Amino acid sequence: MSLRADAPAPPGARVRRFSRAERWVHRTTAALMGICVVTAAILYISQLAVMVGRRELVVRVHECAGIALPVPVLLGLASRAFRTDLRFLNRFGPHDKVWLHAALVRDKRRGSRPAGKFNAGQKVYAAWIAGATLVMLGTGLLMWFTHLAPLVWRTSATFVHDWLALTIGVVLAGHVGMALGDPEARRGLRTGTVSREWAKREHPLWRP
Amino acid sequence: MNSEPSEERDGTPVGRRVFLGTLGLGALGLVAAPTLQRGLEGVLGAVAGKDPTGLTGLLPNGGGFRYYSVAASVPHLNATDYHLKIGGLVDRPHTYTLADLRALPQTRLVKDVQCVTGWRVPGTPFEGVRLSDLLDAAGVRPGAKAIHFTCFDGTYTESLTLDQARRPDVLVALRMQDKDISHDHGGPVRLYVAPMYFYKSAKWLSGITVTDQVEPGYWERLGYDVDAWVGRSNGRTDEPTS
Numbered sequence: 001m002s003l004r005a006d007a008p009a010p011p012g013a014r015v016r017r018f019s020r021a022e023r024w025v026h027r028t029t030a031a032l033m034g035i036c037v038v039t040a041a042i043l044y045i046s047q048l049a050v051m052v053g054r055r056e057l058v059v060r061v062h063e064c065a066g067i068a069l070p071v072p073v074l075l076g077l078a079s080r081a082f083r084t085d086l087r088f089l090n091r092f093g094p095h096d097k098v099w100l101h102a103a104l105v106r107d108k109r110r111g112s113r114p115a116g117k118f119n120a121g122q123k124v125y126a127a128w129i130a131g132a133t134l135v136m137l138g139t140g141l142l143m144w145f146t147h148l149a150p151l152v153w154r155t156s157a158t159f160v161h162d163w164l165a166l167t168i169g170v171v172l173a174g175h176v177g178m179a180l181g182d183p184e185a186r187r188g189l190r191t192g193t194v195s196r197e198w199a200k201r202e203h204p205l206w207r208p
Numbered sequence: 209m210n211s212e213p214s215e216e217r218d219g220t221p222v223g224r225r226v227f228l229g230t231l232g233l234g235a236l237g238l239v240a241a242p243t244l245q246r247g248l249e250g251v252l253g254a255v256a257g258k259d260p261t262g263l264t265g266l267l268p269n270g271g272g273f274r275y276y277s278v279a280a281s282v283p284h285l286n287a288t289d290y291h292l293k294i295g296g297l298v299d300r301p302h303t304y305t306l307a308d309l310r311a312l313p314q315t316r317l318v319k320d321v322q323c324v325t326g327w328r329v330p331g332t333p334f335e336g337v338r339l340s341d342l343l344d345a346a347g348v349r350p351g352a353k354a355i356h357f358t359c360f361d362g363t364y365t366e367s368l369t370l371d372q373a374r375r376p377d378v379l380v381a382l383r384m385q386d387k388d389i390s391h392d393h394g395g396p397v398r399l400y401v402a403p404m405y406f407y408k409s410a411k412w413l414s415g416i417t418v419t420d421q422v423e424p425g426y427w428e429r430l431g432y433d434v435d436a437w438v439g440r441s442n443g444r445t446d447e448p449t450s
Contacts, residue, residue, distance in 0.1 A: 046392075049276065053278070053279050053282070054277075054279070055276055055278045089223050090221050090223035090224055091220065091222075092219045092220050092221075092222035092223070096219070124222075124223075124226055127222075127223040127225075127226035128227075128230050130227050131226065131229070131230025131231045134231060134234075135231060135233075135234030135235075138234065139234070153238065155242070155245070155444070156237075156239075156245075157241075159237070159244065159245050159326075160234060160237040163237075164234070164237075
């Protein structure tokens with residue numbers, strides 16, 4: 001990591017980014033999502049299905065993880081820090097439009113990527129994955145409790161569930177890939193603090 | 209760069225719109241699914257036929273069979289150690305080897321395969337011994353009403369009524385797609401119940417027991433219909449397969 005000393009703060013100064021509750025929300029959601037993805041792969045990719053078998057058990061694990069997936073976020077609503085961050089994720093300012101435009105034209109210069117605590121990409125991702133998770137939950141329930149709804153719905157639910165799963169897989173891979181490329185962002189979610197340098201560079205409009 | 213945006217508490221609630229929009233698209237997808245699915249199946253079916261990589265097989269509704277096994281692992285059996293036992297309410301219980309079954313008159317059927325989860329494989333040849341021939345050879349006793357099938361995966365079971373089992377389109381299949389049935393497809397011997405959803409066509413068939421009443425099979429105890437006619441059960445309206 002390069003420690004260029006153009007910031008007035010002493011290098012090595014840490015800024016609080018996430019509370020303990022928020023980190024646990026992320027951690028448990030990530031674990032549940034991981035279980036959903038792995039079990040889905042086993043159910044869906046023949047080669048893996050051949051290796052693992054035990055279809056009923058895998059289905060049950062997938063169902064339980066899926067049902068539990070929104071729980072950490074719902075529990076997180078009890079935390080003020082989490083609610084505050086949700087508000088940051090929800091609200092888009094003029095700088096977010098600049099960020100999105102720069103992302104669309106692949107302009108990677110720092111100056112064209114203004115961001116508050118969360119950049120526009122993170123905001124769009126958060127909103128979309130939340131919506132997509134609920135669609136997966138709804139269609140999953142339709143496939144699970146087939147006698148609750150008109151049964152024609154099951155095929156439709158399977159169709160939406162399958163294609164959205166594929167989309168989520170791709171988007172999630174992007175999410176994880178970007179995290180892998182940014183150790184300081186990962187440190188933020190692991191320890192709760194980030195370096196002032198990083199905060200200034202990646203989130204210049206954030207006033208912690 | 210902006211001089212003083214002092215954090216974005218008062219911006220436009222775009223996040224909420226994206227969230228609700230995603231939910232809306234999901235609902236729209238449900239409504240439009242039957243139309244979209246027909247279109248995609250047509251396109252993917254055509255592409256999959258010319259796709260040497262097999263990647264289209266990984267897409268939803270990309271065509272082809274999917275592997276489902278309910279057991280942890282399934283032994284591999286072949287001509288030396290495979291046996292099919294016929295017993296229960298019969299006069300002449302008998303155990304067939306693979307060679308015995310191959311020596312009997314074979315019937316070849318070419319029909320669509322329809323899975324209850326939605327996938328369909330058109331025009332799939334199955335070849336084997338009519339179940340009714342085996343039942344006749346064993347001599348079904350009066351009072352018998354149904355058949356209970358067991359499998360050498362140790363877990364799966366299936367059932368048919370005696371009338372269903374005597375249909376000419378119900379086979380103890382030895383070949384599928386004009387090849388000996390591979391292990392993954394339930395080989396060396398599987399049941400083939402042409403007019404019903406594919407879960408009735410038990411893989412790795414090892415036992416045929418004639419009983420005095422229907423004993424629901426594995427998936428049927430988990431909520432699937434026992435009389436699984438394609439298009440007339442499980443709440444589905446697929447084109448019949450036989």
